[in-house]
Amino acid sequence: MKQTGFIFDLDGVIVDTAKYHFLAWKNLANELGFEFTEEQNEFFKGVSRKRCLEILLKIGKVDATQKQFDQWMIEKNEDYLNYIVKMNASEILPDVPRVLEFLKERKIPIALGSASKNARPILQKVNLLHYFDCIVDGNNVTKAKPNPEVFLIAAKQLNVASEHCVVFEDAVAGIRAANTANMVSVGIGDEKVLHEAQFNFNDFTEIDNSFLERLIKK
Numbered sequence: 001m002k003q004t005g006f007i008f009d010l011d012g013v014i015v016d017t018a019k020y021h022f023l024a025w026k027n028l029a030n031e032l033g034f035e036f037t038e039e040q041n042e043f044f045k046g047v048s049r050k051r052c053l054e055i056l057l058k059i060g061k062v063d064a065t066q067k068q069f070d071q072w073m074i075e076k077n078e079d080y081l082n083y084i085v086k087m088n089a090s091e092i093l094p095d096v097p098r099v100l101e102f103l104k105e106r107k108i109p110i111a112l113g114s115a116s117k118n119a120r121p122i123l124q125k126v127n128l129l130h131y132f133d134c135i136v137d138g139n140n141v142t143k144a145k146p147n148p149e150v151f152l153i154a155a156k157q158l159n160v161a162s163e164h165c166v167v168f169e170d171a172v173a174g175i176r177a178a179n180t181a182n183m184v185s186v187g188i189g190d191e192k193v194l195h196e197a198q199f200n201f202n203d204f205t206e207i208d209n210s211f212l213e214r215l216i217k218k
């Protein structure tokens with residue numbers, strides 16, 4: 001039997017940080033004189049910070065010099081980090097520790113595959129860092145999801161063939177990246193939004209041990 005590797009996205013899969021990204025972008029939009037809605041925020045999921053700002057400025061029809069652009073990137077992140085500082089283990093999404101523990105007990109390789117440059121400090125804050133055999137995040141990639149780079153690097157670091165990797169994702173871009181990498185894609189969230197995933201669940205409470213066993217034995 002071939003070894004199976006599990007790759008988890010961070011924001012919206014392991015921790016409920018999408019709301020803080022939203023608040024920080026909304027604060028910046030308001031400061032620049034326009035509104036930013038939760039619906040618009042859907043398109044920011046799984047997308048790099050730089051790309052998010054480009055989209056935000058398009059929404060607000062704001063032109064920026066390179067200097068302003070760089071300044072707003074810093075501003076948004078500082079604002080976001082102010083929310084993150086107060087985070088604790090209560091913001092881990094339901095049943096994530098159970099799933100990580102189940103995999104760890106069976107010595108299954110586990111990776112993080114995230115677009116965020118804040119992944120490590122967040123995992124540390126919520127005390128989950130020790131579960132991960134490798135962390136691949138926004139600091140390690142040159143191409144953003146839906147490009148599969150982040151997951152391919154993770155598979156390589158886990159020493160597991162791509163087709164034997166399982167990816168948990170809450171973003172359309174992430175599901176596409178997993179599919180392109182020829183990995184098993186599991187959508188966590190609204191099935192209507194994540195219909196390109198091979199499997200869909202609202203959250204980890206719907207994923208039982210026998211499903212995990214099936215994925216491991218695939």
Ligand code: BG6
Pocket residue numbers: 010011021044045046047048049052077114115116117118119138171
């Ligand atoms: C992704 C989020 O995980 O990380 C995006 O879904 C976010 O919304 C991206 O923009 C980059 O995160 P950060 O922490 O580097 O700004």
Ligand code: MG
Pocket residue numbers: 009010011012013045046169170171
């Ligand atoms: Mg996500």
